[in-house]
Amino acid sequence: MRGGGAAPVPPEYLDHNESRVVRVSSEIEVADAVRDAPGPLRIRGGGTREFGGAGAVLDVSGIAGITLYEPGALTLVAKAGTPLAEVEAVLAAEGQRLAFEPADWRGLLGTSGEPTLGGMVAGNVSGPRRVQAGACRDALLGVRFVDGTGAVIKNGGRVMKNVTGYDLVKLVAGSWGTLGVLTEVSLKVLPVPETSATLVIGGLDGAAVAAMTEALTSPYDVTGAAHGPEGTLVRIEGFAQSVAYRAAELAKRLARFGAVEVERDPVRVAGLWRGVRDVAAFHGAEGDVWRLSVKPSDAPGLVARSGARQVVYDWGGGLVWLLMPEGADLRAALGPFAGHATLIRAGAETRARIPAFQPEPPAVAALSRGLRQRFDPRGIFNPGLMG
Amino acid sequence: MEMPAVDARVMARKSEIVAGLRAVLPADAVIDDPTETKAYECDALSAYRCPPLAAILPRSTAEVAAALKVCDAMGVPVVPRGAGTSLAGGALPTADSVILGVARMNRVLEVDYANRLIRVDAGRTNLSVTGAVEADGFFYAPDPSSQLACAIAGNIAMNSGGAHCLKYGVTTNNLLGVTLVLMDGSVVEIGGAHMDAGGLDLLGVICGSEGQLGVVTEATLRILPKPEGARPVLIGFNSNEVAGACVADIIKAGVLPVAIEFMDRPCIRACEDFARAGYPDCEALLIIEVEGAEAEIDEQLGLIRQIAMRHDPVEFRESGSEEESKKIWLGRKSAFGAMGQINDYMCLDGTIPVSALPHVLKRIGEMSRDCGLDVANVFHAGDGNMHPLILYDANKPGDLELCEAFGADILKLCVEVGGCLTGEHGVGIEKRDLMGVQYDGPDMEAQMRVKDVFDPKWLLNPAKVFPLAASSGRRDG
Known part of the structure; x- marks a missing residue:
């Protein structure tokens, strides 16, 4: 449980990297913090999946707690800063789970802290069962978030089928905080099989x-x-x-x-x-970590020309984790291919040179850029992270 | 239903617009004769009708792009149309619009079993996608009731579901990629054969955007190996509450049937009169289907029987043969036809949390008595997606309006208990003016921003989804 008895965390402090941290504990405080932000914000839940970036840290781990859990309806609603471990424990007590099997990247990235629901959703983090049960985005029923103007927006809801209006739920999942700060998420849960x-x-x-x-x-x-x-x-x-x-x-x-x-x-x-x-095979191993999403039958050929030191295949080959020599550009090694490669772990110098996310074709990039501009007109959310 | 004022400038340029379309499309792809455009005046929400300015039936992505470029340049609204089976008026034209029908684009472009996918033209019908792969033991999972007629294009526009989505998900969960033509004629590839987006999940927001962001001309769909077998069981109860409790217990027990369908007494009776499926005379009926090998089916049905018996069912009928399975499904599948036989009806599509089922059914019953219109309920109980059918008489003055008001009250009730206005049919024009019940100003503003990016002139599928007052500044811009 959060907080109980410990000294209260001040609303603003410097973290171990000397970054200014603004700590918020409610949706209203997020809206205020965003509206008042003089410059870029790095949105942090548990801080376990960070790719770096500039600006003050907006720490949302204080917006926590399960708001609603109905095992018979297979739905759970919780605040975005709720630790994933807490949710998994509550579900397990009812014989249920998050079917998409969210990964814990602490071992892979060498981070500490508690993975949160918000971080999981922002990264659309899905594990091996994605091939059968779908991704995090497929289990996501609804979201509340604060956009770059400080407006509170809700989309979707807490029911299994919902086509009312546009599906911003999917758009926000995997947007790595570049469209808004998540404050609450609703998820479909499933029974744990016997x-x-x-x-x-x-x-x-x-x-x-x-x-x-x-x-x-x-x-x-x-x-x-x-x-x-x-x-x-x-x-x-x-x-x-x-x-x-x-x-x-x-x-x-x-x-x-x-x-x-x-x-x-x-x-x-x-x-x-x-x-x-959790890609345990790469924990503590030297080198950069890349994540490749491709048509499964393309995977062996791509791996052959990747120059990877070691690979782990998941999703029947549709997802490939590659341990690459430090500083190597996987995209350059592969040449044009169908799918996308994400740089998950690398040093600052490599990060400065190679974008984390796959550059998009111009027409798609224009649409993505247009959406970012409209949801975050000042460009303050994790600027530059996704292009 | 209020529609925006017809754009007189567009109407005045009709011959010029048609000539522009003829210049880029084959002669038989442009229809402007009023007797022929009448065929496109409505979709399956036939209470609303309006013939379009013209209709075009392109055969390729290139033709769609060329036609959209013409319309864009002349400021002509375009209404994309799949097979015209929308129950929400998603393909209803305005008088100043061009209907863009994709029905002639219906090829299978690629079947790839190793990677579990099929690529098709978006005009292909839902059932014929499965048809193309079933001989090899595969199927396409989303199965809307209209699957014989409805097009993949429309399924993507509305993010269609079906009876079996409890296990397999809806369209968005089975869509890997699309070829999308934007209003300005540019062609964009989104997604593909791989899973999940490398950047923003544009595919996720395109699916379910009701044809307002672009025209989908090709789609890459996930196909699945067919289970070895499937078997339904029919369970009758003496109250809706008990049937609802049984559904919740089954789900909690960890059984995940592929379908759990629920029918109430008025619906059971109508189906029985119409299809003679041999349904028991009771208050509520569940049809539950499970899949797998014989032994697996036995195991699951055994569990379902145990749970059901705790709720004192008046009937528990397990199918013993293909013939019996068909009979169990017969009544359910003919529910809409049965209702049409008795009356005109309006089919609603709200979703509620499963736990609210008994309360909502009770309230609908009370509201039905208050307004004097009968309601039959048939729905996908596992996921709370309700389809109340309100019976009315189209020839009786005022009955349609009464029915619409009653329908609106039911949908408001759905939202009130934590659900939503539409689970699988879409907003269209039908629920457009109710959007404010579920979403506040900033919520709708956020959605409209997406349209601003994809269709800055707001020409695609006008007057749908968002209340006219909310979108007026944008549409007039």
Whole structure:
């Protein structure tokens, strides 16, 4: 729980990097802080996914708490600064979870602090189950945010189906704070299945994407398909009998790729997927980290010309994590390709030279720029971060 | 329904506009004869009609771009149209507008099973997308009731859902990319074969923007391997409350059926009279469908039976064959037809939190008695998307207005309990003037900013979604 008994945090202070921090604890305070901001603001929830940037820090971690949780309606509404861990614990107590499996990037980025719901939504952070359950943006039912003029805006709501007006919910998800400061989010949650099992095939490299494709094109409702140091992993979840049946059928299908082992121990299964989700393979390893989103069948070819030291495939090959030599420009190495590459971890010098986000074609960039100008006319939210 | 004043300058230049369109489109793609444009005077919300200035039926993205450039230069409003099945008046023309129908663009451009996607022309019908891949064991998940007729273009415009979206999501969750033609004729590719946006999620806001941001000419859609089998169960209850409680218990228990459909007594009776599906005589009926291999289906239905039995159902009928499955679905699928047989009706589309179901059904019943119009309720219970059907007599003076007022009250109730005006049909003109019930000024202002960026002259699909008073400064600009 936040605060209880500890010394109150002052509304303004300098953090360990000597950045000026403005701390807000309500939506109204956000609106005031934005309206009064003399210059750029870096929006910070838990500070675990920061890509750098200039300006004062707007610390929203004080806007916290679960506002509504209805397990029977599969919905949860919480303030944007609510720690993700708190939400996950409350859901777990009812046998539910965030199906999109949000990653924890602390190990990858070497950050500390508590990941928050707002940061998760702002980054559209989705884990291995994205292939089956959708991304964070797909589970996001509604948002409240403060735009660059200080106006409080709500969109969507807390019901599962809602096509009333334009879908700004999706637009805000993954906008990394460049359109507004999130203050509250509503999410669709799902039951935790009774059982989970993971098929493991060792020794695949060139054929890993083909094996994952075989699994994902089967009718067995695969909820994760990844390839990394632990081998090629295929996950199935559900009621016990059903999982047993599908594991057996999938093992038959995948036999042509190599020996298939079925891991059923819940702790080990969870550990394997946490490793994929958080890209544990790169924790503490030297080099820059890139994240590549592509058509799965394109992935092996792109990896071959990337110059990466190490890769982890997720989403059946649709998502590739690459550990690159420091300062190397993955986009330059790949040449033109369909999809996008994001620079997730790099030193300041590399960051200054290589944009974090994939440069967009001019027509798309013009639309994105137009939207940013209208939501943030003074250009104060995380300026320059997304272009 | 109030519509903006017709632009006399546009009307006066009709022959010039038509000539401009003829110059860039094949002869058979431009329709300006009033007897022929009449075919485009309405969509499935047929209470409102207005023939357009002209209609065009391009066959390619290049033709769409060329035609839009002509309209843009002359300041002519354009109303994009898929198959014209909108229940919200999403494709209703104004007298000074050109209807841009995409129905002739219906090719399958690419099928890629390894990457689980299909790329199609946006005029292709929803069901024929599945048709193109089902022989190979795949399907396209969103399944609006109109799926035989409705076009992917319209599905994207309205972010359509369907009975099976409890498990598979709606259009936006199954859309990977679009080719979008902006009003000025420029062609933009958004998304593609990969997942999620590398920058702002423009695809997310295009989907559901009701044809007001651009004309979608091609779409990349996610396809899924078909489950091995599916089986429905029919459960009858003696009260709506108990049926609602049963739905909540099933969801809480961790069973995630692909569909949970709910019908109340007036609807059961009408369907029974019409389709003779053999439904029990009871207050509320659930049709729940689960998927998987035989053993998996047995396991899930076993759990559902256990839960249902705790709520004393008057009937629990598990399908034992393909034939019985069809029969269980028959009544539900003919619900709209059955209603049309008895009466004129208006179909609403509000969504409510599932927990509010019993309260809302009770209130609708009271309101129905107060205003003297009957209501039948049929809806997707798992996600709270209601479809109250209000019965009225189109030939009786004042009945349509009474029905509309009643409908508006039901939608206000949906918002009041924490829900929304429309779950899958869209705002169109039907709910345009109710937007203020759900959204405040700044909320709508934020949405209109998006249109400012994509369609700065506000020429695409005019007079829809936003109340005229809210958008007047922009439309006149």
